């Protein structure tokens with residue numbers, strides 16, 4: 151049986167982690183868009199990772215539907231470093247309690263670089279930034295968005311794959 155890392159990445163952060171994970175575990179690597187549901191049966195271990203946009207993991211609905219009877223390893227890659235509350239929010243906004251107990255979830259820090267935005271997303275973000283800038287009483291979240299807009303962050307580091315990779319490697323060991 152084969153093993154695979156599937157990913158959905160808009161600006162490359164998730165792709166970087168997926169690449170490192172596939173190299174470390176010697177797994178196949180593929181964009182989710184090039185993977186067909188009928189191929190699932192050919193794979194033993196499946197890892198899926200995607201970026202978080204407006205609280206939602208990219209393509210997570212489709213993936214959870216495909217794997218409703220087979221546990222997989224899922225990682226989210228969002229804008230913050232390792233903020234526990236934000237990680238809890240990602241879990242709560244994307245999974246039910248049952249799904250979280252069934253699959254294996256990890257968080258890998260990405261970062262935010264609005265200068266990479268193109269097209270519709272760029273216009274939308276610029277529109278919201280202008281609205282926030284005009285506001286007199288800005289909320290802490292709005293202040294953080296403005297801060298990120300002015301100062302891009304990038305926390306992507308190979309060190310962060312360790313926990314996930316060790317988890318997968320430990321599952322390969324025969325139980326004692």
Ligand SMILES: Cc1cc2nc3c(=O)[nH]c(=O)nc-3n(C[C@H](O)[C@H](O)[C@H](O)COP(=O)(O)O)c2cc1C
Pocket residue numbers: 158159160161162163164165200201202203204205206227228229230236259260261262263264267271275
């Ligand atoms: C328009 C936009 C919306 C975003 N929304 C969120 C969000 O709700 N929460 C968060 O933590 N990060 C958010 N981010 C940051 C991304 O999740 C982060 O850049 C991630 O690493 C992107 O992964 P990717 O490049 O693989 O798609 C957002 C980024 C953009 C550009």
